[in-house]
Amino acid sequence: MNKPGLSEKNKNTDQKLVKTLKKGDVFAFNELFHKYSQKVYNFSIKHLENEEDVKDLVQEIFMKIWDKRKEIDANKSFNGFLFTITLNLIRNYFRKKVKDRKLVNKWLEETEPYSDSTKLSIEFRSLEKVVNTIVEQLPPKRRMVFRLSRNEGISNDDIARRMNIQKKTVENHLNLALRYLRERLQEQSFLVILFFVLFY
Incomplete structure (x- = not known):
C-alpha cells in the first residue's frame, strides 16, 4: 500500500493557480505568495543572521517565480519548482551573507549535488x-x-x-x-x- 504524500487537494489547488499565474494573473501569484512566503521566511531566519536579509531573500524568491512563471509546467508539482528556486537562492545568500564559514561549507557541501534542477527534481x-x-x-x-x-x-x-x-x-x-x-x-x-x- 502506497503511503500518502503531499496533499492531493493542495496539489490540485496549486495546479489551478499555476495555470492562471502563467497567464500573468496577479491574484494567483498573491495566493501562492501568501501560502508559501511565511514558510520560506521561517526556514531562512534560522540560518541567516539578519532579518532584513531574510525579507530580501523571500522577495527575491517570489520575484524569480514571477519572472519565470511562463517556464513552470502546470502539469508538474509547483512544490518542486518552488523548492528548486528556494534552495538555489539560499545557496547564493549563504555564500554572500553568512559569517559562520563552517555552517556555509556544510550547507554548500550538502546541497552542491542538487544545484542542477534535474537532480534536484529527483531528490x-x-x-x-x-x-x-x-x-x-x-x-x-x-x-x-x-x-x-x-x-x-x-x-x-x-x-x-x-x-x-x-x-x-x-x-x-x-x-x-x-x-x-x-x-x-x-x-x-x-x-x-x-x-x-x-x-x-
Whole structure:
C-alpha cells in the first residue's frame, strides 16, 4: 500500500493557480505568495543572521517565480519548482551573507549535488519519502490525525468528527506530532528540513 504524500487537494489547488499565474494573473501569484512566503521566511531566519536579509531573500524568491512563471509546467508539482528556486537562492545568500564559514561549507557541501534542477527534481521525491518514513514512526492515532490534516487538508473540526474525538484532542495530537517531527528532523540534512518547512 502506497503511503500518502503531499496533499492531493493542495496539489490540485496549486495546479489551478499555476495555470492562471502563467497567464500573468496577479491574484494567483498573491495566493501562492501568501501560502508559501511565511514558510520560506521561517526556514531562512534560522540560518541567516539578519532579518532584513531574510525579507530580501523571500522577495527575491517570489520575484524569480514571477519572472519565470511562463517556464513552470502546470502539469508538474509547483512544490518542486518552488523548492528548486528556494534552495538555489539560499545557496547564493549563504555564500554572500553568512559569517559562520563552517555552517556555509556544510550547507554548500550538502546541497552542491542538487544545484542542477534535474537532480534536484529527483531528490525532491526522495525527500518526501524520508519525511513519510519519520511520520510512520508516530503512534497510530497521532499518525492518522497528522495525515488527515497535512496530507488530505482536512480541518481540525472535520477530523474530530471523523475520528469521534474532541477538537482539542486533535490539536494536541498535531502539536505532539510536529514536535516529534521537528526533533527527528534536526538529525537530517538541510534539504530535508527545508522540504518539511515548506510543505508540512
